[in-house]
Amino acid sequence: MTIIASDLDRTLIYSPTALALGMPDAAAPRLLCVEVYEGRPLSFLTETAAALLADLAGRAHFVPVTTRTREQYGRVRLPGPPPRYAICANGGHLLVDGEADAGWRARVGRELAAGSAPLAEVRAHLERAADPAWLRKLRTAEDLFAYLVVERAAVPEEWLKELGEWAEDRGWSVSAQGRKVYAVPRPLTKSAAVAEVVRRVGEPAADGAAAGSSPDLAPAPVLAAGDSLLDTDLLLAADRAWRPGHGELAARGWTAPHVTALDERGVAAGEEILRQMAGCLP
DSSP: OOEEEEEOBTTTBBBBGGOOOOSGGGOOOOOEEEEEETTEEEEEEEHEEEEEHHHHHHHSSSEEOOSSSHHHHHHHOOOOOOEEEOOOOOOOEEEEEEEEEEEHHHHHHHHHHHSSSSSSHHHHHHHHHHHHTEEEEEEETTTTEEEEOOOOSSHHHHHHHHHHHHTTTTTTTEEEETTTTEEEEOOOOOHHHHHHHHHHHSSSOOTTHHHOOOOSOOOOOOEEEOSSGHHHHHHSSSSSEEOOOHHHHTTTTOOOOOOOOOOTTTHHHHHHHHHHHHHHHH
């Protein structure tokens, strides 16, 4: 069965400021709220997208793949049955039926220790380098990576470039998404966690031999979608992928032979991604 591995924010679900409706109010699509935070509606998709997603979840393994922490992901109520697998913290946590897989987290910890500078060093640099004039918050997520909440228009592009160069020398990468600037260890990837899901989905059952199934099952095909630099590895690892007409990847004109670069922006892009994914399923 096909695996659909998709980023959430600004790919499938959208905050009010990211909807980009671009049409008269009377022509706007009906929206479904899928996240409430502190009593306020926070994330939406169109009702058409909700129906498409519920249908896809019944025909494929739908795997949310997000940079959100487990707590932040837990606020999202997507249409359809709860996903068997979900990936949080940019691949740092693999949830199985809603519970974090301790073995996966331990494996991630070993890879980070071997391949990137410590989180404490990166956070200390961010504290020194960020300008209080535009910095609003500095946070760490799941003891895995750090991010800044900023006044994006006031952040100098040269500062972002210098931060990226500093981070690269230490095995980290930088991604600017809306009002957040992420610093993430390079070994911490969405694609690695999706590969683990592919491995598990493709494994025969314990009684597979008695049931007549082959021990050499072909890996399930993967359809993927994402909008940011942190999604690049996920899209490249997929059999077929999509990116919306907004976001970091669109701004850079990034694509690949098997990646469809959509013209649609905002919540309309999320709907179109799901529509095209549905067309790829048997």
